Amino acid sequence: MPITTQSAVVPAKDAPFEIRELELREPRPHEVVVDVAAVGVCHTDIIMQQQFFPVTFPAVFGHEGSGVVRRVGDDVTKVAVGDHVVMGFASCGGCRNCLRGLPSYCQAYYEWNFAGRLPDGTTSLSDGDGEVAAHFFGQSSFSRQALCSERNVVRVDPTVDLSILGPLGCGVQTGAGAVLNSLDVEAGATIAVFGAGGVGLSAVMAAVVAGATTIIAIDVAPQRLDLATRMGATHVIDASRSDVMQQLSALVPEGLQYTLETTGRPEVLVQAVDSLMVTGVCGTVGASPMGTTAPITMNNLIFGRTIRGICEGDSVPEIFIPQLIELHRQGRFPFDAMLTSYAFEDINKACEDATSLKVVKPVLVF
Incomplete structure (x- = not known):
């Protein structure tokens, strides 16, 4: 029953x-219903509320859920009733990139994660007025119960506190x-992380794990x-009080081996x-409004520099999330x-506090 x-x-x-x-419908073949224990609030949830990407309303977002x-x-076959899980992004499982072990670059990534409906046009949520857009990142976990595919759940150790695991x-x-x-x-290695929010701080911690010896965090x-x-950052730069490029040049005169842009701001990507x-190599993960461009100096790229777009950290969640839990x-x-x-x-208070930079990573706990 629903x-x-x-x-x-x-x-x-x-x-x-x-x-x-x-009303949440019954799971179909290869689907599961999760009682959500906690869910992280991500910048992507907030920008979807602002319609940075095309989205239909009313809608339920949320895409960092953990639960049972x-x-x-x-x-x-992947999970059973009672299993503790983290919910991640969705993918089709059958396209060329999924078959190559690159599910975050699924050829149908938009349809599975942002369309508000499954590829067959249906949605799992409704109210007295009709259908509600759901399946955000395959889960829409701003909800006490979430329906997702077994492909985008990762079974985790039941002794680990579920209330902290969603943001993984x-x-x-x-x-x-x-x-x-x-x-x-x-x-x-030397690396600078532009933006010290949840994504940027995760990058800082990972750089420590990797053994980088110069780790620079930049924020306002x-x-x-x-x-x-x-x-673990070895240096920090307050971009609101100092010239970022001068500071970086003083710290690493020969230039950085790696940079990671997490803010989605064109001027920061240029830096x-x-x-x-x-x-x-510069990795970029920040989400921007559709059509945003950045004025990159082309001659900088001729001499072997690379800009690398990154989605979901090139993660295969079933492998990577348990590794992060063990590191924790x-x-x-x-x-x-x-x-x-x-x-x-x-x-709403959680989103307000995140937007105003009062907190780094809000987590809604049921």
């Missing part, structure tokens, strides 16, 4: 979240994966830079590219230090 659930609904562009009772499997559809599904694996998977930062919020230092050494267990990846808990009903 499940009555509470969800945080965005009724229109720029409208605040409203807690509503919705409540129901399973036919033919589900997107922001944390994006930042950490950008360093460890995409850029493949080596021991002794002093409290975030303090946290970056505690997490991240211009601060590279010859043959240096060993005390080598203290991502929980950047989390702040909120009650589900305080979702």
